[in-house]
Amino acid sequence: MLDTASNSGPQSEGSSRFVRACLRLPVDRTPVWFLRQAGRYMPEYMAVRKHHSLLEICRTPEIAAEVTITAAERLDVDAAIIFADLLLPFTPMGLDFEFLAGEGPVVHQPVRSLEHVQALRTDRADELAYVAKAIERVAAHFQSPRTDGDRLGIIGFCGAPFTLASYMIEGGSSRTYIETKQLMYSKSAAWSLLMEKLVTVLVAYAKQQVEAGADVIQIFDSWAGALSVADYRQYCLTSTTELVQRIRALGVPVIYFGVDTASLLPAMRETGADVLGLDWRIPLDEGWRAVGPGCAVQGNLDPITLFAPEDILRARVREILDLAAGRAGHIFNLGHGIVPGTPVENVLRVVEWVKQFGVARRPQASREALSEWAVRA
Numbered sequence: 001m002l003d004t005a006s007n008s009g010p011q012s013e014g015s016s017r018f019v020r021a022c023l024r025l026p027v028d029r030t031p032v033w034f035l036r037q038a039g040r041y042m043p044e045y046m047a048v049r050k051h052h053s054l055l056e057i058c059r060t061p062e063i064a065a066e067v068t069i070t071a072a073e074r075l076d077v078d079a080a081i082i083f084a085d086l087l088l089p090f091t092p093m094g095l096d097f098e099f100l101a102g103e104g105p106v107v108h109q110p111v112r113s114l115e116h117v118q119a120l121r122t123d124r125a126d127e128l129a130y131v132a133k134a135i136e137r138v139a140a141h142f143q144s145p146r147t148d149g150d151r152l153g154i155i156g157f158c159g160a161p162f163t164l165a166s167y168m169i170e171g172g173s174s175r176t177y178i179e180t181k182q183l184m185y186s187k188s189a190a191w192s193l194l195m196e197k198l199v200t201v202l203v204a205y206a207k208q209q210v211e212a213g214a215d216v217i218q219i220f221d222s223w224a225g226a227l228s229v230a231d232y233r234q235y236c237l238t239s240t241t242e243l244v245q246r247i248r249a250l251g252v253p254v255i256y257f258g259v260d261t262a263s264l265l266p267a268m269r270e271t272g273a274d275v276l277g278l279d280w281r282i283p284l285d286e287g288w289r290a291v292g293p294g295c296a297v298q299g300n301l302d303p304i305t306l307f308a309p310e311d312i313l314r315a316r317v318r319e320i321l322d323l324a325a326g327r328a329g330h331i332f333n334l335g336h337g338i339v340p341g342t343p344v345e346n347v348l349r350v351v352e353w354v355k356q357f358g359v360a361r362r363p364q365a366s367r368e369a370l371s372e373w374a375v376r377a
């Protein structure tokens with residue numbers, strides 16, 4: 001396992017406050033970016049979306065790069081997440097899907113048996129190269145430092161085995177995960193093989209992204225919160241740990257994010273991820289205590305607070321920064337993605353406030369806070 005504190009890591013670590021925060025190194029101020037920062041709330045994205053489907057945007061490097069860059073520059077955030085989707089690896093695995101308006105993703109022939117899992121391919125990850133090509137463009141664009149001297153961080157991403165398996169098995173979104181859990185509980189050979197195949201494809205996919213210039217990889221386990229701690233440990237922890245470790249071995253920090261995961265945090269920490277993404281249901285300091293001092297955290301404003309009056313929104317931003325207390329390793333973000341209809345001006349205000357309130361404390365003070373907190377933890 002890599003030692004994060006001494007990890008020489010990505011070449012950019014010295015100049016990117018986002019990457020430095022992932023590694024728990026001192027920063028001049030708290031870095032900020034947003035889950036789903038390029039999305040339907042943004043007029044610039046909707047203008048592109050008028051002429052192209054979601055999958056067309058994802059599969060055309062010029063357009064995916066443009067959407068990624070426009071969002072990061074419009075918001076003036078510290079990191080750009082590549083415009084792609086969690087489900088893209090399904091196609092080279094032999095599983096067709098589409099996005100239906102109002103319904104989200106639909107997999108027409110869901111995976112329900114060992115035979116289905118056996119038929120999934122793991123040798124065609126190269127077909128995902130369009131994502132790496134888009135990253136190359138984004139990396140070239142953001143190569144030089146910005147006016148404040150900081151180089152913007154570039155985030156590649158993929159899904160976690162459980163969350164991707166849930167789309168494959170349910171055939172789309174779900175509230176109960178009945179089909180997924182049924183297969184997980186009763187067809188153990190199929191479940192293990194599915195986890196193994198997903199890890200193989202995801203590592204190859206992440207490797208392409210890192211080689212193209214991604215500084216950090218975020219793993220989305222959006223629906224892990226549907227699992228009990230016991231089930232997460234029994235059915236998901238091993239494969240997810242393997243995924244995290246194999247991506248870290250590529251030389252980049254890993255952010256591991258899930259929703260409704262307060263009870264899962266200690267187990268998620270065992271994957272060895274450098275950063276854990278916190279959702280908004282847990283106070284940031286409590287979440288950080290649950291994962292322990294050897295790990296950075298990202299979060300955790302409720303995305304719906306972006307609809308609140310200015311004074312409440314400002315107070316919530318301040319509260320999160322206060323709970324982080326200037327400790328090294330906090331990345332400001334939402335607890336889940338920005339939703340359509342969010343006022344862009346409120347997102348811009350949050351960026352301004354983080355820049356204003358998130359100024360670094362003296363390193364000494366930060367060290368004291370850390371040791372005091374380590375004693376409490």
Ligand code: CP3
Pocket residue numbers: 034035036037038039040049054071081082083084085086087099103104105157173220222337
């Ligand atoms: O800036 C960004 O973050 C955008 C890039 C991005 C997209 N999907 C584009 C997208 C990212 C990081 C994702 C990840 C993703 N995709 C997740 C994990 C993040 C999370 O929210 O937990 C998940 C679960 C998916 C699967 C998915 N894609 C769903 C369930 C949906 C439909 C739900 C919805 O919001 O409508 C999508 C569609 C999708 N992917 C959109 C975008 C911008 C919206 C649809 C559109 O533009 O037509």
